[in-house]
Amino acid sequence: MAVYTEVSDEDLSQFIAGYDLGALLSVKGIAEGVENTNYLIHTQKGSFVLTLYEKRVNPADLPFFLGLMEHLAGKGVTCPLPVHDRQGNVLGTLSGRPAALVTFLEGVSVRRPAVSHCAALGEALAKLHEAGQGFTIRRQNGLGLKGWRPLYERFAARADEIAPGLASLISEELTYLDAEWPAALPQGVIHADLFPDNVFFLGERIAGLIDFYFACNDAFAYDVAVCLNAWCFEPDFSFNATKGHALLKGYQSARKLSPLERDTLPVLCRGSALRFLLTRGYDWLHTPKDALVKPHDPLDYVRRLKFHRSVSSAQDYGLEAHA
């Protein structure tokens, strides 16, 4: 949530002139996404979001991200559609940064999802998984199983500064996940970060999915696990099985989970909780104390992880026994 790169009005007007969008009418830096700089742009042709990719994004990944949004939009997923410039390119350069312009989506993200939102989200996630088929560019999940240990090693020595005992908890969990992680799950393009922030609603209807900058090829059911973590816990970190049930039922209305996916949901949820614990833990220790953008509390994911460790089967998430 920040504007990292300031763009001069001259540079921006020149950039916009490279598109068939008419004159620039307004530009506002918007607080959306934590990784990149985003501007909401009005031109004579409508509203657009201009993204300048900051240092944490690997420019080599941009054809995947932009191509994926275009592929998904073509399959009927309401997501930002990259706009082609007069030369046909979706990726340009502005103020020394890679930059792209995408269509603006109306909709409001919900801070505290209700059961109905979880149901709609589940269905949208499954449709996203189906729609990703046929997209030919591939991108490894840098924050998947193989990435967790190296990430942890970057702050292991200081993990107990976050909370006493955290280092041994994470070590144990890494050992468990290395041993138990399922190998043969159905794979495809996953969003990998489909938090409520990244889903726009109009009423109870999903109006758009955004922020595909963690998307990658990985297990579909892992994406389900990310969403169970992100959507179905209450503010006191109790798991709401009614929301879990709605999310999983919504998902299965568009794509059935295989027996292996169902059986491994608890371990996938543990992995997903660890993934956010690790990135938050790293950020917690590396964000200046006075920064305006406060890091998220990593312990929120310790609390989720403890729930997942107590789970005996996917039914505990609300999955129907014979769905």
Add this chain to the structure above:
Amino acid sequence: MAVYTEVSDEDLSQFIAGYDLGALLSVKGIAEGVENTNYLIHTQKGSFVLTLYEKRVNPADLPFFLGLMEHLAGKGVTCPLPVHDRQGNVLGTLSGRPAALVTFLEGVSVRRPAVSHCAALGEALAKLHEAGQGFTIRRQNGLGLKGWRPLYERFAARADEIAPGLASLISEELTYLDAEWPAALPQGVIHADLFPDNVFFLGERIAGLIDFYFACNDAFAYDVAVCLNAWCFEPDFSFNATKGHALLKGYQSARKLSPLERDTLPVLCRGSALRFLLTRGYDWLHTPKDALVKPHDPLDYVRRLKFHRSVSSAQDYGLEAHA
């Protein structure tokens, strides 16, 4: 430039429902203004800016600010128009903060104003001064002559940390201004902060004036001096007399400066430069080193002040001798 207060979607939807604006379609925190939290809102009736007033704004001043925008808009000034809720109020409460909704203005602020922009700005400033007549609420300029010494005393002991010799420069200047400040200048409502950030253009035409949160009753010519400081210096802090000439000519096309206003322009420019030197100096010493919003360099105004001290008459700003 920040979102200080986060608003939940439920609270926001309820707030918007208090207005005759249809359903809420989208909301984005925008990087506009340094004092308050601003959201760009789309509803079925159009685009609006929602402002939550933060601690630096005195709630007792809000009827002045909002009433002024409504008064000015009624006189043909393109500025944000406060929207009345269903009860007829322009000021509400949201997330525990005073909050108001105003119309959204298209337009782009220019980073490096050209001569034509300065001409348009001068004319718009004079029209603003004329349009303010008849507005009955009054607000003292807390950052006018009488406010400078108390503000300086809050960091005088540390002024030389900013630059050696700054303390004696400011003291000298305060003594000079106390002695030389003109008493009998034409007064009225002034903007007091009409920097390029706060002026929207579409091409070379002014499309809107925003951010009236320093507006107050003070000398019109002091507002002209603020604009000469804000619009007519080059990045190397040389004064561009062509721009000054355009600004003053534009101003006088709508409101003639009196002989006293003309004669005292150099001292008014010194005062205005000192005003921004003082607020920037205070912020420089009181902003955490790691804050994302970097304070502006106070020395930019020492450089401007030095120019004003070298000026022999208003002709040095580009004012025509017999305009």
